[in-house]
Amino acid sequence: MNPVYDPQQIEAKWQKRWAEAKLFEADADPKRQKYYVLEMLPYPSGDIHMGHVRNYSIGDALARYMWMQGYNVIHPIGWDAFGLPAENAAIKSGRHPSEFTFSYIDRMRAQLQRAGFSYDWRREIASCVPEYYRWNQWFFLKMYERDLAYRKKSRVNWCPQCETVLANEQVVNGCCWRHETTPVVERELEQWFLKITAYAERLLDDMKELVRWPERVLTMQQNWIGKSIGTFVDFQVDGTGEPLRVFTTRVDTIFGCSAVFIAPEHPLVEKLIAWSPDPGKLRAEAERIKASAVRARVEVDLAKQGAATGFTARNPYNSESVPIWLANFVLMEYGTGAVMAVPAHDQRDFEFATAHGVPIRTVIVPRDGHLPQKLEGAYTETGSNGKLVNSGPYDGLTPEQAIERMTRDAEAQGFGKGTVQYRLRDWGISRQRYWGTPIPIVYCDNCGIIPVPEKDLPVLLPANATLTGQGQSPLARVPEFVNTHCPNCDGPARRETDTMDTFVDSSWYFYRYTDPKIATAPINREAVKYWFPVDQYIGGIEHAILHLIYMRFFTKVMQDIGLVDFPEPVARLFNQGMVIKDSAKMSKSRGNVVAPTEMFAKYGADTVRLYMLFAAPPEKDLDWSDEAIEGAARFLGRVYRLVAKYAAASAGVRAAPNAGTGAELSPEERRLLRKAHQTLRHVTEDMEGRWHFNTSVAMCMELANEIIDLEAAFRSGKVFGGVFTTAIEHLVLILSLFAPHIADELWEALGHAEPLLRVPWPKFDPELAKEEELEIPVQINGKLRSRIRVAAGTPEAEIRARALADERVVHHLNGRQVVKVIVVPDKLVSIVAK
């Protein structure tokens, strides 16, 4: 055995061995309990980054632990291979995006392999190959059949940097999610949408299955779906008979309605302009309001602006006519684009009314109280503390009662109805870019929109498109692609030239892993039945809404078309923190990027991985430190030298392992075994529960320190070789979760033939882990005054007597009267004296 730790040599050796032994290959086996560890698949950008290393080190520790616990572990990886960066690189260089993509995949695969992650590489997938993306097209057709994919002209978010459309989920603070400083602009385009809104209720409802998901992810998704229960009320524009429908969640306040606000884009606006005595002025006002509207979300606190239209609308509840205003804070895309204004009971309306002189009328008051003459702000009580006034037949009801009764009355009289509204919008998937899945649709002059028949899939992405990155879809300039025959009438037809959002690719990839090559269907139902659900999914919080809601949506569609028989694909989700440096996210522009490959070359993968797990608990951000990683390297070096020295010197002694308990053990031996089992207990509990790998690694360090401390005792014969061996073997075995290469190397040096992944995880012995003698603190009036040594389990009375007899305690009591003595066995003694 090499006396010097050489991670490069050891890691290469074991990676080769593992591959030859097919150590990480798992096949469905009904006789064995399965476990599915999934990490978010990387985009092939060229090199893996520290965030990947962290994410995958966590997953790898878990996968290895589950293997050692005897599970049949599926642990796959693949490539989210379509997308803009490759296309942009291609535009710059004149080469094809697939060239970049595949060469990057090769490079990053080698880097992941260099890290020694326990992936079953037979299951690798890449979303940019026809064998994969044809099934995106297949899902699209299934959704089209069920009216879940549809085309409509709509105002969409356009990122001028990406030169393409973005989904609502991809707009963050008014900017593109990939270009955080580029505001999105609006465009009117014909777009394909997936009807995720049809699943809004189920996406909400099934959250009750997601008990092992982080609360904040569920909250974010809930907010994103934004369900609210309310009422449509049909006003009428006076003198025209034109209906004007508003949506409200507070119909109970409608007797306090003193205006109707409409969005500047509301279809009624054009009509009002036409009817207006001064159309020019009204149009100008509408333009002004539109320009100041909420749409420009980059602005945080928008002043409330409005313009009176000169028209009034009649409130069907009390036949009162109120003015119609254009208002910049009313959103066209939510509800009906029109709201009733109740300044007394809605803060926004209150602000607007105060600024623009709209009357404020109180219709809800505290049940046993009054409201001030002049309100400071809106009174928004909705519960039984409030009651209705000035509301005709509804006076005296609580807001809750009133909402129910008034909605019922509106329905009975035909001027309104109860409704549920969602913030969630349908998912726009059309992208005017090349490097994505072609949308399998054909436009025929005779037959209209015709889906490509299933048997004609895949619609291949043409290899020869010219990429300019400007505006239109590149596919539109490839005549051989565009021009086709109608599947229906065989007449000339044109293909859809947009490609799909790449989030479609990642909405179902984890199913494909279970049978990555199946050519007859997107997924193998039998394989999915065995392997699903994903037991543990690990990835960054940035996907809390985007990917994690799309993926849930896809699974529900798959359930509806009979592909799977469960509503949720992922049982447990974990979001790891980011890797940062100098308290900022690593980025090329900041120049604070630490390349994993360089660190692997300098320290070895084991050290980097150990450090990733040790430096912070996994859910927190981890600030990379060039110095602190040295500590991880030093630790592995010490363990290596410990075992190397021991293996060389004591071949005879370690042939007699003895991990038994009993009186024959020396105090040193008991101490060593205790530490070994405490470490095992800690790590086992950590893996099963809290996932504070940083403390697990710390425990390994403590165990190593203890062993090194007792090395002399071992040499002098006070510690029997068997016990020493047991302690070292425990250390190496536990370490294999975090630093697998060195662990296998040392395990082999200790005389074992099997790699650690195949060694059962030992059960800790609670008896051995127990402390036998304790030092417990004695407090007098809350201050620590002494410590007494007692055997574990000493009865209360004895502890009490020992504490009171303690020399230091007697000294500190100084004759004062003992009022009370609290003894917590094995923990502490607290004396109250006066």
Place this chain on the structure above:
RNA sequence: GCGAAAGUGGCGGAAUUGGCAGACGCGCCAGACUUAGGAUCUGGUCCCGCAAGGGGUGGGGGUUCGAGUCCCCCCUUUCGCACCA
């Protein structure tokens, strides 16, 4: 503005249920071995104090024999939502 999480040595972080604050590591100090050390090993390292002792977990109050942990108020940071009617 609303909601959530967090605030502990010079630094990363320990302290599952209220019970010795600072485990483990980094850094730093001293020493050993060395031609040398950015290798390795040993010891030390919350603050004040020679000591006895005192103080200490963002600030202030409270509950308790006992509070980093529970309660109230305030401050700061991070994240999410921000006109969704």
